[in-house]
Amino acid sequence: MEKVKASSAWVASNSSHVFVDASGLEKVVEELHDNVPSITWDFEGIHYFDNGPLTVQYLFVLDSLNFCFWPDEELHYDHLAAGLKAALENDSSVFDADRLKSYTGSQLRKLLNWSRPLPLEDERVRLLHEVGTELEKSFGGKAANLVTAAGHSAVCLVELVTRHFPGFRDHSLYKGHQVFLYKRAQIFVADLWGAFKGLGYGAFHDIGSITIFADYIVPAVLRQLGVLTYSPSLATIVDGKKELPSGTEEEVEIRACTIYAVEKLRELIGTKAGKEVLSIQLDLWLWSCGVKCPSLQHHRTLSIYY
Ligand SMILES: Nc1nc2c(c(CN[C@H]3C=C[C@H](O)[C@@H]3O)cn2[C@@H]2O[C@H](COP(=O)(O)O)[C@@H](O)[C@H]2O)c(=O)[nH]1
Numbered sequence: 001m002e003k004v005k006a007s008s009a010w011v012a013s014n015s016s017h018v019f020v021d022a023s024g025l026e027k028v029v030e031e032l033h034d035n036v037p038s039i040t041w042d043f044e045g046i047h048y049f050d051n052g053p054l055t056v057q058y059l060f061v062l063d064s065l066n067f068c069f070w071p072d073e074e075l076h077y078d079h080l081a082a083g084l085k086a087a088l089e090n091d092s093s094v095f096d097a098d099r100l101k102s103y104t105g106s107q108l109r110k111l112l113n114w115s116r117p118l119p120l121e122d123e124r125v126r127l128l129h130e131v132g133t134e135l136e137k138s139f140g141g142k143a144a145n146l147v148t149a150a151g152h153s154a155v156c157l158v159e160l161v162t163r164h165f166p167g168f169r170d171h172s173l174y175k176g177h178q179v180f181l182y183k184r185a186q187i188f189v190a191d192l193w194g195a196f197k198g199l200g201y202g203a204f205h206d207i208g209s210i211t212i213f214a215d216y217i218v219p220a221v222l223r224q225l226g227v228l229t230y231s232p233s234l235a236t237i238v239d240g241k242k243e244l245p246s247g248t249e250e251e252v253e254i255r256a257c258t259i260y261a262v263e264k265l266r267e268l269i270g271t272k273a274g275k276e277v278l279s280i281q282l283d284l285w286l287w288s289c290g291v292k293c294p295s296l297q298h299h300r301t302l303s304i305y306y
Pocket residue numbers: 040041042043044066067068069070075076077078191194212213214215216217218283284287291306
């Protein structure tokens with residue numbers, strides 16, 4: 001997404017708390033020896049897949065709720081993915097638009113087999129209602145129709161999702177500039193592409209336009225690799241497990257510099273290895289490294305966006 005890349009680059013060139021380290025980038029490229037480890041989508045074996053429209057509905061609901069697990073130390077992404085999969089296998093109408101419109105917090109908790117309130121539970125429920133209402137209003141209740149409407153363009157699908165569903169409109173104001181991160185809208189495209197292996201609902205002629213997803217794991221991995229460096233005051237906040245408010249310069253710089261750094265990494269590998277590397281592949285490699293390293297210290301922002 002050009003607007004994501006351009007606005008992230010602007011932040012990186014105006015940042016005061018987070019810096020992209022060129023030597024750190026070089027080191028990573030050296031160690032990769034021109035090839036990015038290819039991690040298969042769903043390497044954990046936790047996602048629902050039936051090669052049809054119900055899989056699209058599952059992925060859209062999944063990515064509508066795919067944010068902010070950290071406040072509950074025992075809650076992780078895989079609980080969401082596996083929980084929604086089990087719910088769907090148990091009742092194939094569970095993600096019908098009219099059902100999504102009316103879920104309560106305790107019903108969502110029950111769906112996920114989670115015994116205590118979910119972080120930002122009322123927001124998660126509000127977002128489900130938003131998805132159900134808009135799918136019903138504009139797409140015949142089916143996320144598959146939303147995907148078809150994008151005509152196999154990743155950029156068009158991100159535009160459609162962010163236009164119709166405010167909960168996906170992941171952007172910030174930074175020093176007066178609008179910065180587009182679009183994490184959940186872009187990861188929805190990537191999940192379709194990964195699940196359907198680039199075919200059918202996952203076929204996008206411009207999949208290379210998708211950037212990495214500015215979540216809270218990848219920045220921490222890049223910092224550990226020496227690609228991102230934080231100012232002493234920001235390092236104290238992150239290493240001290242202090243909350244970092246959404247919309248602060250520090251939070252936006254962490255996310256935007258992450259996107260910018262991986263675009264730089266992609267370009268470096270591309271020229272060195274003489275081949276096109278997808279940000280999606282870099283993302284999956286970096287993210288899978290991060291979730292395997294429980295001691296990783298990530299920033300802690302309460303947000304519905306990531
Ligand atoms: N950048 C990036 N961020 C990702 C994912 C995924 C899952 N991708 C699936 C697709 C294929 C794979 O097989 C995965 O199963 C989740 N997240 C984010 O991580 C955080 C969850 O962390 P924790 O609290 O530890 O569970 C949270 O912000 C969540 O939104 C990704 O791929 N890339």
